[in-house]
Amino acid sequence: MKFDTIIIGGGLSGLISGIRLSKQGQRCVIISSGQSALHFSSGSFDLLNTLPDGNSVNNPIEAIEELAKQAPTHPYTKLGSNKFSQLAKEAENFLKEVGISVKGDARKNHFRMTPMGTLKPTWLTLEDHMQGENADRISWKKISIFNVTGFLDFYTQFIVDELAKIGTTCTTYLINFPALEHLRKNPTEMRSVNIARVFDNQENLDEFARQIKAENGDCEIIALPAIVGLSRKDAVTYLQKEIGKPICLLPTLPPSVPGIQVQQQLRARFQEAGGVFMLGDIVIRAEKEDNRISRIYTNNHGDIPFSGKNVILATGSYFSQGLIADTERVYEPIFDLDVTFSSNREQWYDRNAFAAQPYQTFGVRTDKDFRGLYKGEAIENLYISGAILEGFNAIKEGCGAGVSILSALYVADRISSK
Amino acid sequence: MTQHETTKPFDVIIIGGGATGAGTARDCSRRGLRVLLVERFDISTGATGRNHGLLHSGARYAVTDQESAEECIKENMILRKIASHCVEETDGLFLTLPEDDIQFQSKFVDACRQAGIRADVIDPKDALKMEPSANPNIIGAVRVPDGAVDPFRLTASNIMDAKLHGAEVLTYHEVTELIREQDRIVGIKVLDHKTKETKSYYSSVVVNAGGIWGHNIAKLAGVNINMLPAKGALLIFGHRVNNIVLNRCRKPADADILVPGDTICLIGTTSSKVPYEEVDNMYVTPEEVDLLLREGEKLSPQLAQTRILRAYAGVRPLVASDDDPSGRNVSRGIVLLDHATRDGLEGFVTITGGKLMTYRLMSEWTTDLVCKKLNVTVPCTTASEKLPGSRENTEEISKKIISVPLAQRNATINRHGDMADKFSENTPLDNSLICECEEVSVGEAKYALNELDVNNLVDLRRRTRVGMGTCQGELCACRAAGLMSNMKKACTKRAKADLTSFLNERWKGMAPIAWGDTLRESEYTAWIYEGVCGLTSSSKE
Numbered sequence: 022m023k024f025d026t027i028i029i030g031g032g033l034s035g036l037i038s039g040i041r042l043s044k045q046g047q048r049c050v051i052i053s054s055g056q057s058a059l060h061f062s063s064g065s066f067d068l069l070n071t072l073p074d075g076n077s078v079n080n081p082i083e084a085i086e087e088l089a090k091q092a093p094t095h096p097y098t099k100l101g102s103n104k105f106s107q108l109a110k111e112a113e114n115f116l117k118e119v120g121i122s123v124k125g126d127a128r129k130n131h132f133r134m135t136p137m138g139t140l141k142p143t144w145l146t147l148e149d150h151m152q153g154e155n156a157d158r159i160s161w162k163k164i165s166i167f168n169v170t171g172f173l174d175f176y177t178q179f180i181v182d183e184l185a186k187i188g189t190t191c192t193t194y195l196i197n198f199p200a201l202e203h204l205r206k207n208p209t210e211m212r213s214v215n216i217a218r219v220f221d222n223q224e225n226l227d228e229f230a231r232q233i234k235a236e237n238g239d240c241e242i243i244a245l246p247a248i249v250g251l252s253r254k255d256a257v258t259y260l261q262k263e264i265g266k267p268i269c270l271l272p273t274l275p276p277s278v279p280g281i282q283v284q285q286q287l288r289a290r291f292q293e294a295g296g297v298f299m300l301g302d303i304v305i306r307a308e309k310e311d312n313r314i315s316r317i318y319t320n321n322h323g324d325i326p327f328s329g330k331n332v333i334l335a336t337g338s339y340f341s342q343g344l345i346a347d348t349e350r351v352y353e354p355i356f357d358l359d360v361t362f363s364s365n366r367e368q369w370y371d372r373n374a375f376a377a378q379p380y381q382t383f384g385v386r387t388d389k390d391f392r393g394l395y396k397g398e399a400i401e402n403l404y405i406s407g408a409i410l411e412g413f414n415a416i417k418e419g420c421g422a423g424v425s426i427l428s429a430l431y432v433a434d435r436i437s438s439k
Numbered sequence: 440m441t442q443h444e445t446t447k448p449f450d451v452i453i454i455g456g457g458a459t460g461a462g463t464a465r466d467c468s469r470r471g472l473r474v475l476l477v478e479r480f481d482i483s484t485g486a487t488g489r490n491h492g493l494l495h496s497g498a499r500y501a502v503t504d505q506e507s508a509e510e511c512i513k514e515n516m517i518l519r520k521i522a523s524h525c526v527e528e529t530d531g532l533f534l535t536l537p538e539d540d541i542q543f544q545s546k547f548v549d550a551c552r553q554a555g556i557r558a559d560v561i562d563p564k565d566a567l568k569m570e571p572s573a574n575p576n577i578i579g580a581v582r583v584p585d586g587a588v589d590p591f592r593l594t595a596s597n598i599m600d601a602k603l604h605g606a607e608v609l610t611y612h613e614v615t616e617l618i619r620e621q622d623r624i625v626g627i628k629v630l631d632h633k634t635k636e637t638k639s640y641y642s643s644v645v646v647n648a649g650g651i652w653g654h655n656i657a658k659l660a661g662v663n664i665n666m667l668p669a670k671g672a673l674l675i676f677g678h679r680v681n682n683i684v685l686n687r688c689r690k691p692a693d694a695d696i697l698v699p700g701d702t703i704c705l706i707g708t709t710s711s712k713v714p715y716e717e718v719d720n721m722y723v724t725p726e727e728v729d730l731l732l733r734e735g736e737k738l739s740p741q742l743a744q745t746r747i748l749r750a751y752a753g754v755r756p757l758v759a760s761d762d763d764p765s766g767r768n769v770s771r772g773i774v775l776l777d778h779a780t781r782d783g784l785e786g787f788v789t790i791t792g793g794k795l796m797t798y799r800l801m802s803e804w805t806t807d808l809v810c811k812k813l814n815v816t817v818p819c820t821t822a823s824e825k826l827p828g829s830r831e832n833t834e835e836i837s838k839k840i841i842s843v844p845l846a847q848r849n850a851t852i853n854r855h856g857d858m859a860d861k862f863s864e865n866t867p868l869d870n871s872l873i874c875e876c877e878e879v880s881v882g883e884a885k886y887a888l889n890e891l892d893v894n895n896l897v898d899l900r901r902r903t904r905v906g907m908g909t910c911q912g913e914l915c916a917c918r919a920a921g922l923m924s925n926m927k928k929a930c931t932k933r934a935k936a937d938l939t940s941f942l943n944e945r946w947k948g949m950a951p952i953a954w955g956d957t958l959r960e961s962e963y964t965a966w967i968y969e970g971v972c973g974l975t976s977s978s979k980e
Contacts, residue, residue, distance in 0.1 A: 058966070061963070061966060061967060061971060062971075063970065063971045135971065135972050135973035136917075136971065136972050137935060137972045137973060137974060138931075139973045141973040170868065171867075171868055171871050173871055173873065173881070173918045173921065173922075174914065174917075174918065176917075176920075176921030176924065176925065178921070178924050178925055178931055179921065179924070179931050179934075179935070182930070182931040182932070183931075205867050205868070205871065206867060207844075209872055209875055211871060272971060274914050274917055274918075274967065274971075274972075275914070275967060275971070277971075338962065339958050339959045339962045340959045340962050340963050340966070342959070345955075346953075346954040346955060346958045347954050347955060348729075348954055366725050366954070367724075367725055369953070370950040370953060372722070372946075372947065372950065373943065373946075373976065374942050374943045374945070374946035374947075374965075374976075375939065375942075375943070375969065375974075375975060375976035376976070378961075378965070380953070380958065380962075381962070381965075415970075416965050416966060416969045416970050417969075419970075421970070
């Protein structure tokens with residue numbers, strides 16, 4: 022099977038470079054094992070919230086020069102300040118073009134609501150999610166929060182108490198929804214995605230709207246856990262129209278309905294642009310010729326190799342198994358690329374669970390162009406993007422989505438400008 | 440800080456909420472004494488909750504310590520009767536590997552029989568049929584009546600019985616002072632960790648059942664007990680590899696026991712002396728992990744492919760013999776010290792040494808001594824009267840709670856024995872699961888919160904196994920925290936602080952073994968709680 026570009030990994034990063042290259046007329050394939058980090062999304066994309074030294078970032082674009090001093094191998098440091106701000110701008114436009122409505126600006130972080138009711142800085146937030154400009158207040162004084170009976174992955178009390186601290190009064194309502202009865206009977210089934218499937222049904226959504234309309238008091242806005250809009254993007258708009266009040270979503274514990282929705286949408290755009298998406302397949306090994314990846318073999322396709330002019334590796338970090346740790350080392354399982362890690366296992370961790378964990382910054386080494394290094398030398402046609410990269414702590418720095426998106430756009434540009 | 444005086448005196452105050460303290464509270468209260476038990480954290484937080492959970496047959500001690508072996512087999516038979524809901528009758532095998540001396544086997548069998556322990560030599564082929572996970576290269580096998588015991592459940596039901604007989608139990612109360620009048624201890628001062636208040640309680644006798652921490656409690660009385668902290672590290676595996684306890688048939692050594700328990704199994708232990716100052720901060724080192732794995736795989740090669748859930752270490756309260764100030768001559772048996780005769784200090788008794796298996800006997804001896812001091816002659820009933828949870832037929836209970844889904848019903852009965860009949864009124868909402876790995880429902884968590892002295896998430900884990908399964912508390916911790924705040928058991932601020940402590944506690948056990956899937960889960964947990972939920976260590980109070 023011959024392609025222009027083979028992309029390994031169907032998460033945020035792989036999909037974005039896939040769409041970008043397909044739209045430019047390249048013939049692309051994405052080989053995806055299935056779940057990605059989008060399945061536990063918060064409904065927002067972070068660019069850069071905190072520097073490695075712990076100082077918080079207000080304007081990510083201005084912070085890149087300082088970041089470069091503190092984190093010399095950070096993907097953003099490799100891009101450099103100018104490229105970073107150019108790509109951040111492009112990313113904002115890109116998402117709009119593919120139909121993902123977000124709000125936010127790389128020159129100023131805004132704030133999103135966490136499931137614990139706190140406000141956390143971020144870059145872009147899905148339009149139907151609660152967000153605000155400030156860390157210490159939101160635009161509404163009276164909110165009605167609805168939950169459905171038996172859904173344990175969303176606790177309104179956390180949100181009520183936190184918002185009370187910043188002067189917003191919440192009233193909570195619990196809806197005993199008859200169509201969810203069969204889910205409740207099986208105790209493991211009351212999860213966000215299963216509930217969202219029920220609300221994908223028009224009649225159920227109408228009934229939900231009717232119940233919310235019947236009792237929401239004199240609130241300015243209605244807040245719901247993100248349990249609607251799995252397959253229909255317009256669920257919130259529809260509810261707003263039916264109820265006649267603004268509605269916003271709040272994130273739940275995983276799985277993330279909005280995250281899965283985003284992934285489905287990106288995948289659809291990729292396929293519309295002519296891309297081939299191979300779901301549930303895993304790359305087993307690769308062959309090299311003259312310092313180029315020549316063939317790739319997968320689980321489902323046995324002896325039939327994939328070959329392409331270029332390859333993008335976007336397989337994620339440990340959770341997605343782009344990186345694998347055993348008792349002695351951290352390695353990249355497909356190409357055995359150079360990975361930065363400490364040889365003393367005790368140095369992988371901090372004893373405090375909430376401290377920066379060194380293992381988080383381990384990852385694949387690349388050259389300036391994000392080409393993967395093998396024994397110190399860059400492989401000619403192998404580009405690396407997303408969470409598998411070395412040099413950053415996605416959680417502590419709040420930069421996971423940003424690294425995935427920006428590195429994807431960057432490697433796509435490198436490939437198309439060849 | 441406020442001073443709070445309680446005038447009503449107790450007959451006996453017991454310091455320490457491990458198995459021995461709980462057992463002593465049960466025994467004393469059943470004999471009609473007015474009892475107060477104080478514990479600085481939660482019940483079973485010390486060595487009680489940090490061991491194999493092995494229902495020793497005594498076979499392990501038969502060759503080296505006949506006395507301990509005899510005590511073990513007697514208590515083993517008693518616990519099967521009085522604590523059936525905490526015990527799993529698995530049996531045990533003592534395996535001889537090619538590298539071990541097969542001559543030891545006959546010596547071992549003789550010693551077992553002499554101590555009254557049934558020991559059947561069986562053909563290695565038959566042993567492998569009984570326990571297919573055992574090392575196929577074994578050259579000898581002996582079957583003994585070992586089993587598995589859940590120390591959390593055992594301690595909790597001792598506490599429950601003590602309370603049913605009028606005992607008062609204060610967890611999160613740390614003893615700061617022993618109140619002394621001339622040559623007599625007459626009470627204690629405690630710091631209530633929740634309210635930060637200091638309180639005084641008075642009694643005729645104070646029992647020091649503080650395990651390794653008994654060393655410091657004795658110091659408060661101006662009495663010296665020469666304790667030698669011995670650290671023992673263990674690994675918990677993510678599924679139940681073996682159904683029969685596997686031991687090495689040789690002199691006791693490192694990592695030679697593999698015990699099944701609920702859905703998991705445990706290998707241990709190492710043994711190393713640690714300075715007394717470190718007993719509150721036991722970390723498992725990479726060397727200990729490697730040693731446990733290396734030796735464990737010899738008992739059951741399957742362990743090499745089995746995921747490790749968690750590593751932890753306990754501290755055995757070994758006591759140096761009184762006549763040997765060098766501390767080299769260590770007693771592994773039960774040590775009951777009457778400080779009146781030993782140190783001329785009335786009203787103060789220390790119970791230490793021993794082992795989980797002999798907690799009941801230790802409690803009986805202690806209670807006998809307390810009763811003698813108080814001129815009480817009521818006999819001990821703890822060897823014959825069943826513990827709460829073990830009193831009714833579980834099949835009957837299962838019928839009573841038939842509305843609870845099957846897997847959950849079995850898990851609940853397994854954990855709470857006949858107390859599971861509390862769930863007969865469960866609504867469908869109570870049947871919602873908080874923890875999928877361990878089948879913990881909303882109803883079960885509510886029961887634990889209302890009736891089992893649960894103060895925080897880690898306590899809840901000890902009562903219900905929330906967060907003990909393969910995911911190690913990924914989502915269930917947050918659900919449980921939410922439930923606690925919904926039930927007004929904790930304000931949301933405390934619930935969050937609690938969640939932070941819970942996650943830190945989990946990480947302490949995971950960091951020593953965080954590679955492979957465990958590292959994947961750790962990364963995922965960090966994503967959820969720090970990334971999505973925005974939880975930070977400053978969420979702590």
